[in-house]
Amino acid sequence: MLYTMNDVLKEAKSKGYAVGAFNFHNQDVLEAILNAAEELNSPVIVQTTPPYIQNLGLEVCSVMAKELIKRCKIPVVLHLDHGNSFDLAQKCLVNGFSSIMFDGSKLPLKDNIKYTKQVCDACHALGVSVEGELGAIGGVEDNMVEGQSNNLIIPEEAQIFVEETDVDVLAPAIGTAHGIYKEEPILDFARLKKVRSLTTCYLALHGGSGLTEEQYREMIIIGINKINVGTELKLGWANTVKKAIEAGITEPMKIRSQCLIDVREIVKNKIRIFGSENRAQ
Template sequence: MALVTTTEMLKKAQEGNYAVGAFNVENMEMVMAVIAAAEELQAPVILQTTPSTVKYAGLDYYLANAKVAAERSSVPVAMHLDHGSSFDLAMQALRTGYTSIMIDGSHGSFEDNISLSKSVVDACKPSFIPVEAELGKVGGKEDDLDGGEGSAYTDPMEAKEFVERTGISSLAIAIGTAHGLYNGEPKLDLDRLSEIREVVSVPLVLHGGSGVPEETIIESIKRGICKVNYATELRIAYSDGVKKVLNEAPETIDPKKYGAAGLQFVKDFVKDKIVVCGSKGKAKEVLACDALA
């Protein structure tokens, strides 16, 4: 089927108290792996690319991979710009055909974040493309993203005002997760999450899902998270698959052989996270998504 937006996906997840897995993809094999896992478990799925990934090959290259994968699949697939770093990049993704856009103005002031986010919402609205924004700062570093030290958690009342003034479709919140690998076990402020859920009506997003204990992810979903982002662990899984082949057979020169191993490792990881998110078997619920040609 054609690529769909995240609108119906996250709406159904919010109604059903589960989350949709959102997976950052770096190459064709990772796209194939995510779709194969979603197809096998009949789950809706979101493919994502960050600005640094886009810089490597271009929005059109990654979108082309996603479109072919979605058209060969029977499950809902969305293509999302993760951490859009500017209005211009968000508009490039919109014009290229991405079906979901994130604009990340969290490094600016509260008012600047509102202004930037609203400008992207207004530009995407005529095309019915949903917009995710971030309030508070998710810590750690991944790609060119740097949350810095002592990143601010999301204030519930600011979140309420932010959603009302911007008109965003979903909100990424900061409750203690970080991009990249954690030093020790992360401690999430789940009470803060519950407070935000009480005053914010749009679906909530958890960034930095890689490395968070499964029981913590499950509890955060119970408290209102509708989308969970995974990136670092997909890279690790793919690399581990490639290394396994090359360590066992250093003379291997066919990229398809170690690519297939990386694909399988990523597929196994994604299947596990789909189950954790509770989206297994939920594809039928969102097949009425707003499919885009």
Template sequence: MPLVPLRQQLEAAEAGGYAVGAFNANNMEIVQAIVEAAEEMEAPVIIQASQGAIKYAGLDMITAMVQAVAQKAKVPVTLHLDHGTDYATVVSCIRRGFTSVMFDGSQWPKEENIARTKEIVKIAHAVGVSVEGEIGKIGGVEDDIRVEEREALLTPVSDAIEFYRATGVDALAMAFGTAHGHYKLPPKLAFDRIEAVHRETGAFLVMHGGSGVPDEDVRRGIQLGIRKINIDTELREAFVEELRRQMAEHPREIDPRKLLGPAREAMKAKIKEKMQLFGCAGRAR
């Protein structure tokens, strides 16, 4: 089926009380793993491309790969730009066929972030593309976005509500205790803020830095309004660990397919595990 907008996916998730998994892709094997997992689990899915992935694979290549598999998929697939930080990148993704874009203006003061995000929303909505916005600084590392832990402050509820209402974004990312990359200690999530923002606005909330968040915290976040959960680090770990194992067991193997195939299967297993946790398995029947 054709790629679908993010808002369509999240409206269904809100009605069903689950979250849709958003998985980062960098190459063919990862795209295949994500869609195969979604089909086997009968789950809706979001494939994300970061600015780093676009730089690595090329925008045309990323778009073509996802469109090719989505056309044959029996489940709804969204192609989403993750952490777009500049106007040119966001517009380029919209022009190439992305059905959702994230504009991350969190490096700007609140009023500037609102103004810039509103402009992106105006452009994207004119052509049926969904927009995710971010208010507050989410910690950790996401390609070229680095935020010191001391700066990763929790987003005030009032700021999140103001930003959501002023911009008209389809999905809202805010800082509530998660971080990109590895956690040194288990994260402490501000569930009260998640609950308050969702209760006041009905916003579809996004959990960035979903890798490593305890399962019970993920489930509680979904109950309180999280509708999109980003997973990248755990997928990379599954893929690379299996690739290393294959290379160690078959040091003379020179066929990339025999090394990358098992790595793809290991990643697929991790994705299926997350889909079960998020409650989206079986929702695309």
């Protein structure tokens, strides 16, 4: 069943767990995410980014996702991750996405507020939730993180941003990054606590692949409600394909079947850590 971000995060915030937001890059990964969530009776957020929308085609992407979600009995959010324009947000709305992110984090605060608010106004008119971002959550295109970003969120700016945009979910930069960590991330828990104390919206953690169980749980206790996982799923899928080919398996159906199993196990592990197992309402 298709839900908005607000629908699933309200319960998570009140009961002290986080909902996993898993990036899908093809049908195999999407099915594995949904199968894992169904098996563990967990709400789930499935999301994809502009490059993959461009690669798959927006209509193909949305029809595929909505058809698979329709078969699920659990709450599922279809989310645009790191949307980069008002035009793309509108197109995703037309194509049935139930949640939209506008990432204006590279803009000056004033412009980030302006454009995020435009997206919020359009989405809220249709009952669709919106996520925004403040600070720089690092990462590069080849999935290798070159180091820590110094552009962390300023808590007082977070308060202004949330109040002026009416955004539903905020992704604060607190030291995580997208991709594979070359060095252990330095997470600013004190900064996160300050952001939590100054804002009333839901909080999302980006760059969630590769963190420890203790780090996840500490951030959930502080107030993280949504945790993004993407890189681990891409690597899980790619490693399975690689192993199959090295073993002389070239039949696509056999490779796909193993991909579904392996990626599903990664997602199930995250769901259990995040505390959302058996939380589907």
